[in-house]
Amino acid sequence: MEVTKLEHACQIVTEGSARLVIDPGNFTRPVDVTGVVAVVVxxxxxxxxxxxxxxxxxxxxxxxxxxxxxxxxxxxxxxG
Structure with missing residues (x-):
């Protein structure tokens, strides 16, 4: 498992080819990743x-x- 900390609160947890994105808010650069199975807010x-x-x-x-x-x-x- 790999945890990548982005700006402010956002983190991406990677396990194999699956990714979990946590708290992708407005202080984080655009999150353009593939393999995302879930976003947790x-x-x-x-x-x-x-x-x-x-x-x-x-x-x-x-x-x-x-x-x-x-x-x-x-x-x-x-x-929307």
Missing amino acids: THEHPDHVTPEQIRRILDANPGAVVIGPAGVARALAGA
């Missing part, structure tokens, strides 16, 4: 999640899921 503050980052990751990884508390789901649903 700890809470809905913009420094931990932004709809643009989530959309970019999901577009590149159509089978990936987003995991987080209800506030995150509401924030992302409200952003």
